[in-house]
Amino acid sequence: MRVDGRQNDQLREIKFELGFVKNSLGSALSACGLTEVICTVNIKDGLPGWKSSGSGGWLTAEYRMLPGATHTRSKREAGVGGRSSEIQRLIGRTLRAAVDLDKLGDRTIQIDCDVLNADGGTRCASINGAMLALMNALKKMEEQGVDISGIIKTPLSAISVGVVKGQALLDLCYKEDSAADVDMNVIMTAKGDFVEVQGTGEEAVFSRQELNELLDAGEKGTKEISAELAKIYPEFFE
Numbered sequence: 001m002r003v004d005g006r007q008n009d010q011l012r013e014i015k016f017e018l019g020f021v022k023n024s025l026g027s028a029l030s031a032c033g034l035t036e037v038i039c040t041v042n043i044k045d046g047l048p049g050w051k052s053s054g055s056g057g058w059l060t061a062e063y064r065m066l067p068g069a070t071h072t073r074s075k076r077e078a079g080v081g082g083r084s085s086e087i088q089r090l091i092g093r094t095l096r097a098a099v100d101l102d103k104l105g106d107r108t109i110q111i112d113c114d115v116l117n118a119d120g121g122t123r124c125a126s127i128n129g130a131m132l133a134l135m136n137a138l139k140k141m142e143e144q145g146v147d148i149s150g151i152i153k154t155p156l157s158a159i160s161v162g163v164v165k166g167q168a169l170l171d172l173c174y175k176e177d178s179a180a181d182v183d184m185n186v187i188m189t190a191k192g193d194f195v196e197v198q199g200t201g202e203e204a205v206f207s208r209q210e211l212n213e214l215l216d217a218g219e220k221g222t223k224e225i226s227a228e229l230a231k232i233y234p235e236f237f238e
Contacts, residue, residue: 003175004033011159011171011221014228016129018136026137030129033173034119039129040112041137047106057104061092061111063126069118087123088113090196094127094156094187095134097195103150109134120174124158124185128225131155135233155229155236156195158187159221161214163206168213170221182206186218190226190237 006012012033021027026041047058063084067076077084091113099109111134113126135155138148162172162180169176177183184199199206199214206214230237 002169004173006171008167009170009217009220011224012173014128014225016132016228016232018132018232024133024137025140026133026135028129028132028136029116030125030132032121032125032128032171034117035121035125036116037122037125037129038112038114038116039126039133041130041133042110043137043141044108044110045106047108053106056101057099057107057109058101059092059096059099059104059109059111061088061095061113061130063088063091063113063115063123065115065118065122069115087126090123090185090198091126091130094158094195095130098131098152098154098156098189099134100150100153109137118174120172120177121160124160124187127156127158127187128229131157132229132232135229135236139233152236154189154191154193155226156187156189157222157225157229158185159218159225160185161217161221163204163210163214168210168217170217182210182214184214184218186215186222188219188222190230192219192223 015031017029020029021040024040024042028039030037067073111130115122142148160172161170161184163182164176164180181204182201187195
């Protein structure tokens with residue numbers, strides 16, 4: 001039995017709340033167990049200076065952990081720390097895989113993910129919340145008369161998996177993550193294709209059989225999360 005009583009292949013409780021930030025075009029609170037992330041999406045006309053008009057749109061992401069998000073207060077980041085920089089690059093490139101940048105036109109999608117409470121899996125909760133907030137933003141644009149057809153190629157979702165004491169576990173909380181021999185994040189489309197797999201043996205190696213078990217667990221978890229997202233915006237999953 002796991003530290004919180006779940007089965008090895010069981011997700012923590014997943015919750016989403018739309019419109020959590022009123023002044024952003026799209027927003028969502030993404031909760032996975034005790035982990036909570038505020039995700040906002042704003043879409044502006046124009047492109048970064050390095051990208052020429054007519055070459056398709058762009059999507060960028062920022063990630064921060066609020067000082068009180070962990071058990072011990074962390075120092076507020078003046079710039080972008082190494083961990084935050086790595087995570088926001090992950091969020092940006094995975095969400096770009098979900099978007100047809102050509103159909104976006106000369107626009108830039110700006111995603112912000114701020115961790116309210118951290119109990120493991122913050123980057124995955126950020127990706128899931130950002131995906132939902134993006135759909136929320138596009139639906140608002142559609143209400144304003146903007147053609148959004150085809151901008152989202154395929155929705156995606158993310159989940160963590162790992163090996164703890166020889167067991168392959170789905171959706172690690174912090175206590176499990178900190179004790180994991182193998183830690184992995186799996187991002188997949190709703191159609192079942194892989195977008196990215198981040199995996200490493202923290203202080204151990206892992207076998208091909210363990211890798212297969214982790215990927216199977218990740219596939220199960222992402223399907224369940226995609227099903228929750230599809231309940232909110234089924235039109236993007238048709």
